Amino acid sequence: MASNSLDMDPDVARNLFAEGATLVLLGVPRGTELGIDCKTWQVGPKFRGVKMIPPGLHFLHYSSVNSPSCGTEIGPKTGLFLKLKPREILLANWDAKEEDLDFSASKNEEEVSKIRANLQELDPHLGPYPYDVMRKWVSLTDRLNDEVANKLQPLSGRICAFSDVIPELQLTHTKDRAEQPRNDKACESMREGLDRLPKMKQREGTELRFSDIPKKTYPPGATPAEITQCSMDHSYALDLVLEKYYQAQPLNLLGELQFAFVCFLIGNVYEGFEHWKRLLALLCRSEEAMKKHKDLYLGLIAVLYHQLGEIPPDFFVDIVSQNNFLTSTLQDFFQFASGPGVNSTLRKRAEKFKAHLTKKFRWDFDADLDDCAPVVVELPEGFTVN
Template sequence: MDAITPAILLLNLPPSALGGMDLLSFTTTPKFQGIKNIPPGLHFVFVGSTSTLSVRHGVWIKVNAPSSGPPDFFIRKWDTNSEELLPETDTTTLLQQRANLGRIWRDNLTPYRQSASQDSVATEETNRWAQLTDCISESLLARVLDTDAEDWTLTSSSSAKQDFNDIPGLSASDLTGNERELRVLPVDLKQTWREGATGRERTEAAQDRSWALADLTARFCNNDMNQIIGELQFCFVMVLTLNNYSCLEQWRRILDLILTCVNAVTTQPSFFLRTLATIKLQLQHGQDVETGLFDLSDDGATFLKSLLLRFKKSLERLPGDAHADVIDELDDLLAYTQETLGWQIQQGSFARTGMLSLEDGEEVEMDNTTFDEDDEAGEYAPTIVELSAEQMKLLGIDESVQQVMNGNKTPNLRDRLQKDQADAGRDGYQYEVQSDEESEKEVQAFDDDEEEELDLEDMDARY
C-alpha cells in the first residue's frame, strides 16, 4: 500500500451524487468514499444530492504541511434527512473506518491528482486553486463563517443578512433555520463618508470611496488589506463551487468599492495591483460557473465593464506617476477582456442610441442609459431641490438665503441694506448719499456675489 497521505472520507453519499474538491468536480460512484493525496493548504469539498441543480453543501478543511506526525485525516458523512455534510462523531464508526483504512485507501479513495499522464494538468489546476485563494486565511474563514475550523461549512443558500430578501425563490423566513448567516464585510455603498460629514466632504467621499475602504480595513480586518482581497476570493470560489447568490452580490459590492477609490491608488498601489491580478484570474474561470451567474459576454458584463472604464478615467486624471504600475496592470486586464472575452471597453465605444428590432419586424430607436452615471446625464444629472422652511432650518440656512433661493433676491437685499442703514443711523453713523443708479449697481454687484456663494453652499447642501 502506498504511504498514507492527507485524505477526507465522505460516507453515505447517495448514488450519482455531485462531488467536488477545489476546481475538480465529478459524479460519484458506489465505490467512491473520498479523496486522498491532498496537498497542503486550504481546500473546499462540496457535495450535492444530484449532479443537476440541487442545493450544494461544502466544508473548508486545512491540510497541514508534512511532518513527523500522522497525516491529516477528515471524516464527514452525508445526512439523508437534512441533506448536508456533517462531521462523523460516532466513536464506533470512527474506529471501524480507521481499522479498515488500508482497504478503503486502496479501493475507495480517488487521488487528488488523477494519474501520472494527467499530472501536469492536475498540477496546473492545483496551482490555479492556490492562486485563486492565496489571500483566504483561517482568520478570514472564522470571521465569515463565525465558527472554528471544525465547522467551516456552508451551502448554496447560505446568505449575508443584507441579501436575505434578494435570493431568487427564497425569503428571509426560509433562511432562518439551519442555514448559516455569512458574516461578510458590511460594505455600504450608500454611505461612504464618516459619521457627521456634511457638504463637500460627503460629496468627495461619495465620488472617491478611499475613506470607506480604509475604514472597513481598520474596523474589520486589523488594517490587513489582504483580507479585502481574501473575501473577494472567498465569494468568487463560493459562486464557482456552490452557485451561492449572496456571495455573488458581495463580490459585486467589494468590486464596486475598490474600483471607485482614487486617492488610495497612490497610497496603496500594491493592493490595487493584486486586486486587478485577482480579477483577471477570476475572469479566466468565470465561464466555469454552470448556472450562468457570471455572464461574461459583452452584453452581460455591463457591471464590470462600467466599473473598469470609470476606474481607468480616474487613474488618468491622477497627477504623478506613483500609480503607473496600476495603470499598466489595468491595461493588461482590459486587453485580456477584449482579446479573449470580446468586450468593447474603450472609451467612447459605447453606443448611446440604436435601433431595436421587435418580433414583428418593426424597428424602434432606443436610448442606452447604462453610462448616464458616468456622464452625469439622465437620472444622474444634477438637480435643484426646493427645500421647505423646516429643512432650511435644519441645514442652518437663514430666512434671507431662503428668499434668495426662491427668487426674491433684490427686494430682500434692499430691505436688508435699508435696515442696516437705519440701524447704523441710530448708532450715529453717517452714510454717503448716492444716486439711484449707483445704488442699483451696488445692490446688483452684491446680489451677484452672494448668489455665486449661495450656489456653492446649495451644491454642498444637496450632496
C-alpha cells in the same frame, strides 16, 4: 467516482501519497454529486472518499440525490471550507435524515486510528485528488487563508446554495394562529398575494458573514461638495471597511473577494456574486486609496485576472454585463489607475490588464467617459443633506 485518469508526475504522486490528507466519507448515497475544489464527480457504489489531497485550504461540496424509486433529482449544493494538514485523516458519515455529512466522527480518536490502520484496505475505494485542477484552485484562492474563510463562513459551518429561511413570526400554538387576521378574499394582484405571505428570515447561524459595506460613502456632516467628491471616490468607505475588518492585514480583503467568488462560481450561492460585485465596485472606485495601498491594488489585478479567466464567456452576456456593471466598474478603475500620484508599477500593470481584457472580451474601456461623469450639484446656502 472514476479512478484517476490523468497523467500525474511520478514525483508529485509520491509526495502527495506520503504527505497528502485523506477525506474518508462513508455512506454517501450513490448518484450524489460530490466535489472538491474545482472538480465534481457522481458518486459510485464503491466510493469511500478522496486521497492524496494537498495540505491547505479546500472547498468540499455536494448535492444530495433522491432515491431511484422517486426519480433522480439533484438537490441544492452544500459546501464548506476545510483546512487540511499533511497526512491528516478527516472522517465523516452521511446523515440520511439531514442529507448532509456529519464530521463528528473525526473527533473520535479511536475511530480515526482504526481508519488509519485499515487505510491500505480502503485505498481502492478512495479517489485521488484531481491534480489537473490544482493550479486553477490555487490561483482562485491564493489570497484566502483559513482564518478569513472561518470568519466569513456561516456559524453552522455550511454554505448553502439556497438560504435556510423560517417565518419571522413563530406561531407555535393553535391559539396564536387562530388570532392572526384572515382574508379569504381573492388577491387582486401578485403584489397583494406576496404581501399576504408570511414574512421570512434566514435561520440564525446560516448567514454568510461578509464585511458590511457602508451604504453612505461620505462621512457624517459632509458638505454637498464633499458628498459629491465621496460619491466619485469611495476611498472613505473603503478605509472604513479596512479599519473595521482588516486593519492588521489589508490584503486579506482580497481573500474575502476570492471567498465570495468561490461561493458563487463553485457553490452556486448568488449572494456570493452580489457581494463580489459590491466589493469590487468599492475597490475600483477608490481613487485616493490606489495611491496609498499599492500592494492591495497590484494584488487585485492578479486576483481579477484569474477570476475572469475562469468564467465562461457567455456568462457576461447573461449576468455580468447586465447594466454594464463590470465594464463600467473596470472603466473607472483604469481611469483612476492612470491618474497622477499612482505608483508607476501599478499604472503599468493596470495598462497591461486593460489591454488583456480588451483583446479577450473586446470590451471598450475608453468610450463615453465624459458621458458617465457624475454631475456636481451645489445646494443653495442654508440647505443640508441628511
